[in-house]
Amino acid sequence: EFTKSNFTVALRTAVYLILASFVSAGCIFMIGYCETLPPKVFWLSMYVITYLAILGWPWHLVVETIQTTVGRKSNIRGIHFDAFQCIALGIKTIIWGIAFCWFPFAFLMYPLAMIHMAMPVTKRAWINFAMFSTFFKNLGPTLYYWIFVVLSWLLMGLSTAIMVVPLALALGAKLAEFQAARVAQKPPSGTMDWVIIGVLVLIGIVATVIYGFTEVFKARVIGLMAYYFKDSLDLVVLIAEKEYKRKEVKVDKWGNPIKSTQQKITEAAVSLVVIGIVAAAGYWIYVTQFKKP
Numbered sequence: 001e002f003t004k005s006n007f008t009v010a011l012r013t014a015v016y017l018i019l020a021s022f023v024s025a026g027c028i029f030m031i032g033y034c035e036t037l038p039p040k041v042f043w044l045s046m047y048v049i050t051y052l053a054i055l056g057w058p059w060h061l062v063v064e065t066i067q068t069t070v071g072r073k074s075n076i077r078g079i080h081f082d083a084f085q086c087i088a089l090g091i092k093t094i095i096w097g098i099a100f101c102w103f104p105f106a107f108l109m110y111p112l113a114m115i116h117m118a119m120p121v122t123k124r125a126w127i128n129f130a131m132f133s134t135f136f137k138n139l140g141p142t143l144y145y146w147i148f149v150v151l152s153w154l155l156m157g158l159s160t161a162i163m164v165v166p167l168a169l170a171l172g173a174k175l176a177e178f179q180a181a182r183v184a185q186k187p188p189s190g191t192m193d194w195v196i197i198g199v200l201v202l203i204g205i206v207a208t209v210i211y212g213f214t215e216v217f218k219a220r221v222i223g224l225m226a227y228y229f230k231d232s233l234d235l236v237v238l239i240a241e242k243e244y245k246r247k248e249v250k251v252d253k254w255g256n257p258i259k260s261t262q263q264k265i266t267e268a269a270v271s272l273v274v275i276g277i278v279a280a281a282g283y284w285i286y287v288t289q290f291k292k293p
Helices: 007-033 036-068 083-100 106-117 128-138 139-171 173-182 191-228 261-290
Strands: none
Touching: 007 036, 007 191, 036 083, 036 106, 036 191, 036 261, 083 106, 106 128, 106 139, 106 191, 128 139, 139 173, 139 191, 173 191
16 A cells, blocks of 8 residues: 555656666766776766665665654655765665675664664664664564565566566577677667667566565565564664853964864865875876877
8 A cells, every 4th residue: 555655656766777777878888988098987987976876765765764654654755866865875875785784694684774774873773783682573574574575576587587588489599699799799780689679678667667666665664664663673762962062262362263283284184185186186187198108
C-alpha cells in the first residue's frame, strides 16, 4: 500500500538512475574520444560526480522514509532530488562503507545503521562493534529485511531473464556477432545492431523501473523496523543541552582582533598550500599545453 501510494517516488528513482546511466555513458565515451589529458580529467570528474549523486539518492530516500514512518505518516511524495546533497551523501555512503563494513558480515547491520543515521545522534551507526548488541537483539527483523532484499534481487533477475531469453532465442547467432563486435570495440553497423541496442536499452529501462519500486518498498521496511522496534534499537533521540559561553576576543589598540600563534601558523600553512597548488597547476598546464616536445 505504501509503495502504491508513493509510486511517483519509485518512478522518479528509476528516472534518476536512467538519466545518470546515460550521462555516465556519455562521460565514458568522451574520455575515450578526447586526446589530451585536461578534457579527459574533466569528463572523468563529471563521471565521478554523477556516480556520487546517484549513489547518495538511496541514502536520502531511506532516511526520509524512516523519519516519515516514525512520525506515523506515509506520504514521501514531497521528497526531492538535491544534486549537491546527494553528492555529499554519496561520499558519506563510501566513507560509511569503509568505516563500518570492513568487518566480515557487518553489512548485515545496514538497516539498523540507517535507522540510527535518521536519528539526531548517529554515533553508533559509524561503529560496527557498538551495533553488535543491537543486531542480536533485533536479529529477527534484520533477517526479515534481508529476505525482502533477496526476493527483490530474484524479482529483478527473473524479470530481466524473461525479457532477455526470448531475445537470445529469436536472434541467436546475430546476438553473438553483436556481442563479439562490442568486445572488439567496433562501432554499431547495420539496422540489426541498432535494433538490438534499442531492445537492450528497453530491457534496462524496465529493470530500472522495477528497481525503483523495490527501493521504495525496502525503505518502508526499514522505517517499520524503526517504528515497531524502537525500544530495542538503542536509539538516541535527544541531544544533551549544552551551555555556551561567549568567548572574549582580544583586540589591539586599533580595535583589530589579536590572532593567536596557532591562527598565524594555520594561515601561513594554508597560504603556502594554495600557492603550491597554483604553482603546480600552472606548471602542469605549461608542460602539457605550451612546452614544445
